[in-house]
Every structure is written in structure tokens, then in C-alpha cells.
Amino acid sequence: MKPVKIKDGIYWVGGIDWDLRNFHGYLTQRGSTYNSYLIVDEKIVLIDNVKSYMFKEQLERISEIVDPAKIDYIVQNHIEMDHSGSLPLILEYCPNAKIFASQKGAEGLPKHYGDKWKYNAVKSGDVLELGKRTLSFVQTPMVHWPDNMVSYCKEEKILFSNDAFGQHIASSERFDDEYPYNILIEEAKKYYANIVLPYSNQVKKALTVVENLDIEVICPSHGIIYRSRIPEILREYKKWSANEVENTAVIVFDTMWKSTEKIAQAIQSSFENKGIYVKMRNLQSNHISDIMTDIITAKYLGVGSPTLNNNILPTVAAFLAYLKGLAPKGRTGFAFGSYGWGGQSVEIVENELKSCGFDLLDKIKVQYVPTKETLLEIRESFEKNL
Numbered sequence: 001m002k003p004v005k006i007k008d009g010i011y012w013v014g015g016i017d018w019d020l021r022n023f024h025g026y027l028t029q030r031g032s033t034y035n036s037y038l039i040v041d042e043k044i045v046l047i048d049n050v051k052s053y054m055f056k057e058q059l060e061r062i063s064e065i066v067d068p069a070k071i072d073y074i075v076q077n078h079i080e081m082d083h084s085g086s087l088p089l090i091l092e093y094c095p096n097a098k099i100f101a102s103q104k105g106a107e108g109l110p111k112h113y114g115d116k117w118k119y120n121a122v123k124s125g126d127v128l129e130l131g132k133r134t135l136s137f138v139q140t141p142m143v144h145w146p147d148n149m150v151s152y153c154k155e156e157k158i159l160f161s162n163d164a165f166g167q168h169i170a171s172s173e174r175f176d177d178e179y180p181y182n183i184l185i186e187e188a189k190k191y192y193a194n195i196v197l198p199y200s201n202q203v204k205k206a207l208t209v210v211e212n213l214d215i216e217v218i219c220p221s222h223g224i225i226y227r228s229r230i231p232e233i234l235r236e237y238k239k240w241s242a243n244e245v246e247n248t249a250v251i252v253f254d255t256m257w258k259s260t261e262k263i264a265q266a267i268q269s270s271f272e273n274k275g276i277y278v279k280m281r282n283l284q285s286n287h288i289s290d291i292m293t294d295i296i297t298a299k300y301l302g303v304g305s306p307t308l309n310n311n312i313l314p315t316v317a318a319f320l321a322y323l324k325g326l327a328p329k330g331r332t333g334f335a336f337g338s339y340g341w342g343g344q345s346v347e348i349v350e351n352e353l354k355s356c357g358f359d360l361l362d363k364i365k366v367q368y369v370p371t372k373e374t375l376l377e378i379r380e381s382f383e384k385n386l
């Protein structure tokens with residue numbers, strides 16, 4: 001397992017998780033990486049770790065450059081276990097290494113790994129002298145845990161950004177100019193939508209800090225390293241964190257006997273007639289984490305469910321629970337669905353959309369199977385809403 005040189009004396013020594021397909025409910029079709037970085041100066045510093053089961057890879061990569069026993073410092077920008085899992089394992093090799101984390105990180109690490117080691121708290125503005133280089137710290141709380149911070153090496157103009165700007169991509173390519181740009185941005189968008197979105201206000205603050213740094217390389221803790229597309233990813237983060245939406249729609253639904261699907265298609269026609277791009281997302285064939293990627297830039301969100309046992313379909317319930325947790329703001333929502341007798345589903349969906357704080361369009365309910373005439377009526381009346 002080879003390390004990858006980023007600049008003289010600075011290396012990527014992470015792990016590539018080719019087989020990862022589920023990251024606490026997020027479908028990671030392309031796998032992921034846990035990026036760990038090594039700076040070799042008068043002091044040797046390891047920045048972030050990897051999941052515990054990837055330790056062998058990390059250790060092999062480090063050992064290609066230095067004897068791990070020589071590591072002086074370990075900077076833990078974030079304590080979540082995808083980045084700290086191998087911390088106790090590497091410490092077996094360098095038990096005297098000093099560990100640095102934010103205050104919340106220093107409080108959280110012993111709650112994961114016990115108090116065998118001392119965890120040193122740093123705050124924004126603190127600087128670690130490495131020799132020719134320095135590493136300074138900036139707290140980025142709630143992007144996306146309370147302990148998050150980033151590290152900046154001003155002499156090399158490198159930002160070690162941890163989860164910010166990450167993407168779940170397993171690849172042999174390490175840099176943005178080696179990897180297809182469209183896939184990179186799509187995966188960065190999916191990452192933002194599924195991990196970072198609830199913390200957009202904190203992202204805005206963090207961006208203000210980042211924009212004042214002179215940066216040639218952004219080294220995130222997942223996926224591809226940016227060295228050629230930095231303005232692009234900063235621009236996208238600005239857009240996503242500012243909740244900038246396009247005049248597009250996403251229609252999410254599940255269906256029992258295709259009546260709810262027919263209503264969805266009638267609404268699709270309404271959007272098309274108004275020249276509004278629309279994505280149809282049947283929950284039987286689309287993962288909720290992919291749907292979230294569509295939603296972060298869409299103005300309209302329709303959610304449809306037939307009534308089942310006085311309730312909504314479980315797939316729709318799971319989607320709405322996920323949506324509420326990620327809390328996109330300022331969308332225009334609407335509920336629709338078919339029913340046989342009780343007909344509770346549409347109100348349940350509508351209440352959920354209301355609790356997301358969305359503006360609501362009129363709900364649409366049809367008993368049993370919609371006729372051609374009913375579908376035409378739905379199309380025409382919905383169109384008038386747009």
C-alpha cells in the first residue's frame with residue numbers, strides 16, 4: 001500500500017473502502033475513503049485517522065515514509081469513528097505521541113477510547129510548530145459534530161478540512177484533476193445533502209473563515225483532494241449553504257395499485273407544461289439518500305402516498321423522517337395520494353411537510369382509481385398553482 005505525495009514532506013496515508021455501500025443509512029454506491037495525512041518536518045504529525053478495520057492500510061502507507069514510532073503529534077480534527085477508529089491502534093506504535101483535538105474533541109475522545117492517553121485541547125488560533133511549517137486550528141463546530149475543527153498549514157497553503165468538502169468516493173485517483181469532475185461534484189453534493197445540510201448556517205460561518213485563507217490544496221477526510229477545482233467547490237458550498245434553489249421540482253411517491261403514481265404523472269405534466277424541470281422519484285426504485293441530492297437544489301417537493309391501514313406507506317414514512325432530520329428550508333411542498341375509504345395519508349404527508357416549514361400548495365386526494373377526466377382536472381388545476 002503506497003502513500004501519495006501531496007507536496008514535499010506531505011503525504012496521503014489513508015484507507016480506501018472499496019466495498020462500503022451504507023454509511024449510517026446513506027447509500028455509498030462508490031464506496032469511500034478515510035483520508036489521513038502525514039507531515040514530515042522536524043516534528044512528524046499525523047492528521048486524522050481511519051476506520052479501525054482500515055488500520056492495516058494506513059499503517060503500511062505510513063511505514064513506507066517513516067517508522068510510525070517516530071510520530072510526534074496526532075491531530076484529530078474530528079472524533080467520529082470513521083476518522084478516529086484507528087487512533088488507539090496507531091498509538092500502540094507511538095505511545096508518546098501528543099494528541100490534539102478541539103475542546104469538545106478532547107472531551108469526546110476518552111468517551112470513545114478510554115483515558116489511557118492524554119488528549120490536548122486546542123482552540124481557534126492556536127498554532128503547532130512543526131519546524132519549517134506550522135499547523136493552525138480553526139474550530140468549525142457542528143460541521144457536522146460539536147467537536148469539528150480544521151487544520152491549516154500556511155507555509156504549504158493546505159487546508160485539512162475533515163468532513164467539509166468530502167465525498168464518498170473510493171478510487172485510486174487522489175486529486176480532482178485526475179477524476180471526472182461531474183461525478184466529483186455530484187458526490188460532493190450528495191455528501192452535503194445527506195451529512196452537512198442541517199448545519200448550513202455553521203457552514204456559512206466556516207466559509208467566511210476559509211475564504212480568508214490562502215489555499216492551494218484542500219485535503220478533506222473523505223474522497224478526492226482538491227488542488228485544481230477549489231473555486232468551484234467553494235462556489236458550490238456557498239450555493240448549497242445559502243439554500244439557493246432552482247425552479248425545478250422533485251416528486252417523491254410510492255404506490256400500491258398505481259393510482260398514486262397516476263396522480264404523480266398528472267402533476268408531472270403540470271410542471272412540464274410550465275417549463276419546470278421535474279424529477280420523478282418512486283421510492284420503490286430510488287434510495288432516500290439519492291433523493292436528498294435532488295432536493296437540495298429543487299424549489300418544489302411533492303410527496304405522495306396511498307392510505308394503508310389508516311396511515312402512509314412505510315417507504316414514505318421513512319423518507320419523511322429522513323427529510324425532517326436533514327431539514328431543508330424554504331421549499332414549496334404538496335401532498336397527494338389515493339385512498340379507498342379512510343384517506344388519512346394525504347393529511348399525514350401534508351402535516352409532515354408543514355412541520356418542515358414548507359409553503360404548501362393544495363393537496364390532491366383521489367378515491368380508488370383516478371379516471372382520465374380526473375387526471376386532466378388535476379393537471380389543469382395544479383398548473384394554476386404554479
Ligand code: FEO
Nearest residue numbers: 078080082163221
Ligand atoms: Fe466522516 Fe463526521 O465523519
